[in-house]
Amino acid sequence: xxxxxxxxxxxLRVVAxxxxxxxVSSTPAAAPAAAPAHVLxxxxxxxxxxxxxxxxxxAAHPGKITTVxxxxxxxxxxxxxxxxxxxxxxxxxxxxxxxxxxxxxxxxPRAPLTFAMVIDWQRYGLGESATGVAVELPVDALLARFKLxxxxxxxxxxxxxxxxxxxxxxAARAAAAKLGIELRAEGVTHAEGVAGAYRRMxxxxxxxxxxxxPVVVTHDNFRYLAxxxxxxxxAFLAFSENFVRAGALLSVAPDYATMGSQAAVLVERTLExxxxxxxxxxPIGSSLxxxxxxxxxxxxxxxxxxxxxxxxVIDEDDERAR
Amino acid sequence: xxxxxxxxxxxxxxxxxxxxxxxxxxxxxxxxxxxxxNLSVLAQAADAYFRESKADTRFQAFVRFEDFExxxxxxxxxxxxxxxWANDTLxxxxxxxxxxxxxxxxxxxxxxxxxxxxxxxxxxxxxKGSIAATMTPGGPASGSALDRIRRDxxxxxxxxxxxxxxxxxxxxxxxxxxxxxxxxxxxxxAGVSPKLGTDLKEIGYAESTPFPMIYATAYATDEQAEDVRxxxxxxxxxxxxxxxxxxxxxDDWVLVGSAEAAKRRTKSTASMCGxxxxxxx
Numbered sequence: 001x002x003x004x005x006x007x008x009x010x011x012l013r014v015v016a017x018x019x020x021x022x023x024v025s026s027t028p029a030a031a032p033a034a035a036p037a038h039v040l041x042x043x044x045x046x047x048x049x050x051x052x053x054x055x056x057x058x059a060a061h062p063g064k065i066t067t068v069x070x071x072x073x074x075x076x077x078x079x080x081x082x083x084x085x086x087x088x089x090x091x092x093x094x095x096x097x098x099x100x101x102x103x104x105x106x107x108x109p110r111a112p113l114t115f116a117m118v119i120d121w122q123r124y125g126l127g128e129s130a131t132g133v134a135v136e137l138p139v140d141a142l143l144a145r146f147k148l149x150x151x152x153x154x155x156x157x158x159x160x161x162x163x164x165x166x167x168x169x170x171a172a173r174a175a176a177a178k179l180g181i182e183l184r185a186e187g188v189t190h191a192e193g194v195a196g197a198y199r200r201m202x203x204x205x206x207x208x209x210x211x212x213x214p215v216v217v218t219h220d221n222f223r224y225l226a227x228x229x230x231x232x233x234x235a236f237l238a239f240s241e242n243f244v245r246a247g248a249l250l251s252v253a254p255d256y257a258t259m260g261s262q263a264a265v266l267v268e269r270t271l272e273x274x275x276x277x278x279x280x281x282x283p284i285g286s287s288l289x290x291x292x293x294x295x296x297x298x299x300x301x302x303x304x305x306x307x308x309x310x311x312x313v314i315d316e317d318d319e320r321a322r
Numbered sequence: 323x324x325x326x327x328x329x330x331x332x333x334x335x336x337x338x339x340x341x342x343x344x345x346x347x348x349x350x351x352x353x354x355x356x357x358x359x360n361l362s363v364l365a366q367a368a369d370a371y372f373r374e375s376k377a378d379t380r381f382q383a384f385v386r387f388e389d390f391e392x393x394x395x396x397x398x399x400x401x402x403x404x405x406x407w408a409n410d411t412l413x414x415x416x417x418x419x420x421x422x423x424x425x426x427x428x429x430x431x432x433x434x435x436x437x438x439x440x441x442x443x444x445x446x447x448x449x450k451g452s453i454a455a456t457m458t459p460g461g462p463a464s465g466s467a468l469d470r471i472r473r474d475x476x477x478x479x480x481x482x483x484x485x486x487x488x489x490x491x492x493x494x495x496x497x498x499x500x501x502x503x504x505x506x507x508x509x510x511x512a513g514v515s516p517k518l519g520t521d522l523k524e525i526g527y528a529e530s531t532p533f534p535m536i537y538a539t540a541y542a543t544d545e546q547a548e549d550v551r552x553x554x555x556x557x558x559x560x561x562x563x564x565x566x567x568x569x570x571x572x573d574d575w576v577l578v579g580s581a582e583a584a585k586r587r588t589k590s591t592a593s594m595c596g597x598x599x600x601x602x603x
């Protein structure tokens with residue numbers, strides 16, 4: 001597997017793992033809690049992505065915390081959860097990952113549940129019995145960040161599979177219009193259609209937005225789009241730092257640590273309320289990563305305001321000079 | 323024979339003096355408003371600029387103030403780039419002499435304010451709400467405006483975010499009740515989307531603070547301080563210099579005159595720091 005393929009494979013693997021988890025049984029939450037609250041942190045597996053929200057949660061939560069790692073196994077995970085609940089009184093659960101959220105709901109139905117790091121959380125019915133922080137940035141906030149980074153952005157292209165929700169696309173179109181951006185969308189039915197879709201739109205766009213669509217995002221498609229956008233002078237906007245390291249101009253992704261801070265507030269508020277359920281929140285922190293080499297090729301001033309917004313600037317030239 | 327030995331000894335001394343001079347100076351950096359993800363790129367840019375300016379200085383950046391403080395005491399750097407409260411609040415035991423101050427849009431101060439949506443009229447309206455803000459690990463600095471808000475309204479929850487623009491977008495899109503950010507950020511947002519910018523308003527707790535300055539510490543000689551001052555005087559006129567100040571978020575660095583430098587001298591005070599290390603001995 002090439003280095004490029006490895007870089008792309010990571011986020012896709014995360015998506016695949018999340019989608020592989022089954023449906024969810026929901027139980028109403030009721031939360032008698034005594035201060036200081038004892039929170040059980042449950043993580044689906046030992047993924048490094050979970051550590052940032054856990055650290056932020058621990059820093060924000062004043063009470064006792066116990067952590068359980070389900071180890072990626074449903075049966076062993078259930079046993080570990082039961083052991084933890086048997087020996088300790090649990091006031092609330094903070095679950096990371098779909099499996100952790102689902103099993104926590106099943107094994108500890110009376111403990112208020114707050115989740116994070118669950119891709120497409122609506123699929124699991126979590127909103128009916130739990131609160132949490134979504135893992136996807138809302139489209140309006142995402143496009144606003146694109147516009148802040150690229151103030152001259154007027155025409156944004158997006159290639160999506162035809163199975164993608166038309167509601168999502170319309171929401172994106174409306175959010176773009178509010179920012180003075182015209183969204184040009186091309187639907188494809190299979191991965192091989194991406195190159196043709198790009199060729200059809202390339203003269204009409206300033207930037208190409210790559211969405212986490214498994215039909216569109218393949219190793220070959222990414223390599224093709226990264227090369228062609230650079231030669232066509234089009235900004236290539238991605239959803240993960242790995243793609244920026246592999247040649248995309250920039251990525252905007254949610255900040256995992258902020259999700260942990262948000263979850264800590266949700267747990268606290270849930271315990272204060274004792275009844276009812278708080279709405280699932282969108283993530284508010286973001287991680288903006290820019291490839292300075294690509295920016296220079298596109299004639300974007302990397303010394304200007306773009307740097308003031310970036311969390312990380314990847315500059316191969318600097319690293320070579322060092 | 324004796325003359326030959328003396329000559330050799332003199333040459334050796336001169337050689338070691340030259341070697342000592344060849345050691346680069348050190349500039350330590352800490353700012354809670356700077357994104358930790360960019361510290362390595364910032365260090366590369368600073369090293370490149372000072373090398374090019376013949377004031378060879380190694381830039382070392384810190385994410386946590388505790389680390390900065392510990393390494394300052396251990397390594398005794400000649401220069402620091404820190405907020406003005408750094409030496410006043412903590413006990414670094416060295417007088418700082420201001421060399422240069424950063425400028426952005428003609429200002430060397432920034433103002434932070436609590437920004438909310440129009441339905442919120444005062445802080446009491448969000449007494450059980452949430453505020454998004456950037457802050458150092460461990461929470462807002464004691465005595466800061468954010469700290470005052472927290473003390474005055476214990477029900478308010480502060481959510482740390484990586485960048486001020488995250489806080490502002492969170493309030494603009496109704497994800498939090500308020501954002502504590504530099505007022506310039508509102509203009510930045512309004513530039514992109516006038517509606518988003520005008521839908522927000524200041525509800526108070528504004529405070530003006532100077533941008534972090536470059537100081538010479540007690541460990542810098544006058545000659546070293548002059549070398550760095552000289553390097554900083556032309557920072558905006560070279561490509562590497564522009565990159566450095568761009569990364570820091572400024573337009574230029576302006577040298578601090580002797581009168582202002584005297585006013586800007588900072589030293590840890592005995593009342594805050596307890597007995598000095600010297601008096602404790």
